[in-house]
Amino acid sequence: MQRRRSVTGVLPGQMEKAGSKNQNSRLCCLAFLSAFLWFFLLYFHFVFLRGDNSNANTSTTQFVDHHTTTLTPVIHESTSIHVNVPEVKPPPRKIGLPNSNPNPVEIKSYPPPPKSFPFSKALTSGDNKSDPCGGRYIYVHDLPSRFNEDMLKECKSLSLWTNMCKFTTNAGLGPPLENVEGVFSDTGWYATNQFAVDVIFSNRMKQYECLTNDSSVAAAIFVPFYAGFDIARYLWGYNISRRDAASLDLVDWLMKRPEWSIMNGQDHFLVAGRITWDFRRLSEEESDWGSKLLFLPAAKNMSMLVVESSPWNANDFGIPYPTYFHPAKDADVFNWQKRMRGLERKWLFSFAGAPRPGNVKSIRGQLIEQCRSSPVGKLLECDFGESKCHSPSSIMQMFQSSQFCLQPQGDSYTRRSAFDSMLAGCIPVFFHPGSAYTQYTWHLPKNYTKYSVFIPEDDIRKKNMSIEQILRQIPPEQEKLMREEVINLIPSLVYADPRSKLETLKDAFDVAVQAVINKVTHLRKDIINDNIDKNFIEENSWKYALLDEGKHEVGPHEWDPFFSKPKDGSGDSSDSSAAAAKNSWKNEQRKWK
Numbered sequence: 001m002q003r004r005r006s007v008t009g010v011l012p013g014q015m016e017k018a019g020s021k022n023q024n025s026r027l028c029c030l031a032f033l034s035a036f037l038w039f040f041l042l043y044f045h046f047v048f049l050r051g052d053n054s055n056a057n058t059s060t061t062q063f064v065d066h067h068t069t070t071l072t073p074v075i076h077e078s079t080s081i082h083v084n085v086p087e088v089k090p091p092p093r094k095i096g097l098p099n100s101n102p103n104p105v106e107i108k109s110y111p112p113p114p115k116s117f118p119f120s121k122a123l124t125s126g127d128n129k130s131d132p133c134g135g136r137y138i139y140v141h142d143l144p145s146r147f148n149e150d151m152l153k154e155c156k157s158l159s160l161w162t163n164m165c166k167f168t169t170n171a172g173l174g175p176p177l178e179n180v181e182g183v184f185s186d187t188g189w190y191a192t193n194q195f196a197v198d199v200i201f202s203n204r205m206k207q208y209e210c211l212t213n214d215s216s217v218a219a220a221i222f223v224p225f226y227a228g229f230d231i232a233r234y235l236w237g238y239n240i241s242r243r244d245a246a247s248l249d250l251v252d253w254l255m256k257r258p259e260w261s262i263m264n265g266q267d268h269f270l271v272a273g274r275i276t277w278d279f280r281r282l283s284e285e286e287s288d289w290g291s292k293l294l295f296l297p298a299a300k301n302m303s304m305l306v307v308e309s310s311p312w313n314a315n316d317f318g319i320p321y322p323t324y325f326h327p328a329k330d331a332d333v334f335n336w337q338k339r340m341r342g343l344e345r346k347w348l349f350s351f352a353g354a355p356r357p358g359n360v361k362s363i364r365g366q367l368i369e370q371c372r373s374s375p376v377g378k379l380l381e382c383d384f385g386e387s388k389c390h391s392p393s394s395i396m397q398m399f400q401s402s403q404f405c406l407q408p409q410g411d412s413y414t415r416r417s418a419f420d421s422m423l424a425g426c427i428p429v430f431f432h433p434g435s436a437y438t439q440y441t442w443h444l445p446k447n448y449t450k451y452s453v454f455i456p457e458d459d460i461r462k463k464n465m466s467i468e469q470i471l472r473q474i475p476p477e478q479e480k481l482m483r484e485e486v487i488n489l490i491p492s493l494v495y496a497d498p499r500s501k502l503e504t505l506k507d508a509f510d511v512a513v514q515a516v517i518n519k520v521t522h523l524r525k526d527i528i529n530d531n532i533d534k535n536f537i538e539e540n541s542w543k544y545a546l547l548d549e550g551k552h553e554v555g556p557h558e559w560d561p562f563f564s565k566p567k568d569g570s571g572d573s574s575d576s577s578a579a580a581a582k583n584s585w586k587n588e589q590r591k592w593k
């Protein structure tokens with residue numbers, strides 16, 4: 001087809017020329033023409049009858065390429081060729097090359113050449129509309145079992161305070177919860193440990209519909225290292241070399257793999273179901289907390305998904321804590337949502353938690369006081385002996401009977417409780433933007449007023465404002481809209497049962513994986529277009545996370561006072577949130593002993 005068009009495209013000019021000369025030259029021209037036609041017939045024959053089909057495709061591509069570069073084709077012709085070629089054989093590497101012919105149409109039809117980038121094949125696979133997985137493939141590293149499975153075999157050593165063995169059962173969901181009090185549903189409920197996301201996520205990945213063994217088409221590369229389980233073993237009473245050993249071993253292993261060199265690890269991601277401060281030890285002092293995983297040069301290139309990320313760092317991202325609900329099918333979720341919509345909620349607000357008497361800045365004491373003294377407030381206190389505060393059914397029952405659920409900081413910014421309460425259709429009340437708004441930007445709407453109430457800590461701490469009064473000012477119809485928004489968020493906040501797959505709904509895992517893919521894809525495009533933001537200031541990471549799509553500029557922000565770092569500038573591991581992380585063991589001990 002294309003060939004013949006080329007012939008007619010050349011001939012008219014030659015015929016005109018010939019017509020202006022005498023008979024001899026006409027004969028000459030006829031002879032020349034027939035020779036020309038013969039040549040083309042033979043060439044056609046040779047090209048198309050040689051070899052198998054795939055060879056023929058290649059030849060067509062080469063042929064077209066040859067013509068667009070050596071002839072000066074009519075525009076109509078070149079566009080028709082260009083429309084055809086990508087269907088014949090994408091990615092058309094030859095055509096992507098800038099050639100000697102600076103045909104403007106050609107430049108317009110083809111974006112800058114992706115050829116010299118090792119990820120261009122993966123990037124173009126996203127343009128293959130007939131491949132439902134195009135641009136969504138995940139390659140999973142086949143790590144030695146010491147980085148994951150072996151830790152489960154040693155589950156007794158996973159926590160000093162808890163026998164984690166029962167929590168690693170059922171693909172990481174833990175033992176099933178019986179629906180004795182009718183608070184849960186009959187199936188899909190488990191006594192899930194709040195630090196179990198390492199295992200749940202890895203198992204959930206096995207159900208991902210676009211896994212590939214071909215890393216050259218991967219949109220992102222998953223590293224199934226149980227980073228949270230690893231450090232949990234050594235947080236208490238082990239020297240820093242023990243705490244860092246597996247992390248160093250891992251990056252050493254990864255950097256020797258051919259996949260590393262595709263993007264120096266910038267397409268790699270891993271998951272730790274713990275807070276980021278457990279992996280941000282800045283110094284080599286034994287008394288300092290945690291491992292230095294997230295400060296290793298290799299880990300700075302990767303993305304780590306954690307249940308609490310650092311506002312000032314760019315290599316970690318917040319994902320939801322696990323709740324007790326792990327639906328196996330869409331209907332489980334729909335039924336639950338329907339029930340949460342219909343509940344009668346007798347408490348205006350409630351709080352489940354313990355005071356922090358050792359922390360003078362904590363507002364928990366005041367919140368507890370307000371819950372106690374208000375007739376419409378409900379408190380589930382956690383501190384005294386056998387407390388109902390750690391019984392999943394008591395917690396869920398209270399959240400289900402409350403309109404608003406108070407979610408102040410704990411030892412660190414975030415709490416699992418925020419997700420348990422939203423699962424119950426209770427509107428969360430946050431007191432620090434780091435507790436949710438700057439954390440879970442992949443999973444929660446950027447416009448936080450749609451689903452939550454924000455009361456700055458100082459309004460409580462300094463002004464002793466009344467929660468009851470603030471909440472009563474919210475019009476009932478607005479509260480209804482907020483509750484509906486919270487209930488609609490439920491599917492994307494829960495981790496589905498990793499042993500099955502939701503039919504249409506996207507769970508917290510799906511949302512996280514898609515966000516990682518988007519991040520890597522944007523980065524790849526920025527690399528190709530030489531569009532990397534050179535003014536990026538890592539310390540402002542939380543501001544970038546709040547930006548709308550396509551925006552790059554950050555400036556002063558109303559939340560700056562919440563995220564100002566200590567004067568000595570060493571905020572990463574020695575400021576109050578890291579110190580608080582250090583204290584979190586007390587909480588862990590209380591909770592599961």
Ligand SMILES: *[C@@H]1O[C@H](CO)[C@@H](O)[C@H](O)[C@H]1NC(C)=O
Pocket residue numbers: 089090091128130131132
């Ligand atoms: C596009 O995707 C389809 C379906 O997976 C596949 O058969 C085809 O080979 C892909 N095309 C290219 C050029 O990779």
Ligand SMILES: *[C@@H]1O[C@H](CO)[C@@H](O)[C@H](O)[C@H]1NC(C)=O
Pocket residue numbers: 211212213
């Ligand atoms: C990848 O390879 C493994 C082992 O050869 C195989 O079991 C698995 O099914 C393959 N996965 C995909 C997505 O092709």
Ligand SMILES: *[C@@H]1O[C@H](CO)[C@@H](O)[C@H](O)[C@H]1NC(C)=O
Pocket residue numbers: 238239241242
């Ligand atoms: C750290 O502790 C391990 C045992 O957990 C021990 O084998 C090792 O020698 C210690 N290293 C240092 C530098 O003290």
Ligand SMILES: *[C@@H]1O[C@H](CO)[C@@H](O)[C@H](O)[C@H]1NC(C)=O
Pocket residue numbers: 263264265297298301
């Ligand atoms: C991290 O990525 C940057 C940019 O690609 C690269 O220069 C650096 O060598 C990478 N670091 C490691 C440890 O691979």
Ligand SMILES: *[C@@H]1O[C@H](CO)[C@@H](O)[C@H](O)[C@H]1NC(C)=O
Pocket residue numbers: 447449450
């Ligand atoms: C955020 O949501 C609220 C409530 O739905 C709405 O009134 C407001 O206009 C929204 N703000 C922005 C910036 O979209």
Ligand SMILES: *[C@@H]1O[C@H](CO)[C@@H](O)[C@H](O)[C@H]1NC(C)=O
Pocket residue numbers: 464465466
């Ligand atoms: C805070 O307000 C409550 C009433 O809402 C009051 O009972 C309490 O004494 C006040 N506390 C302080 C320290 O002013």
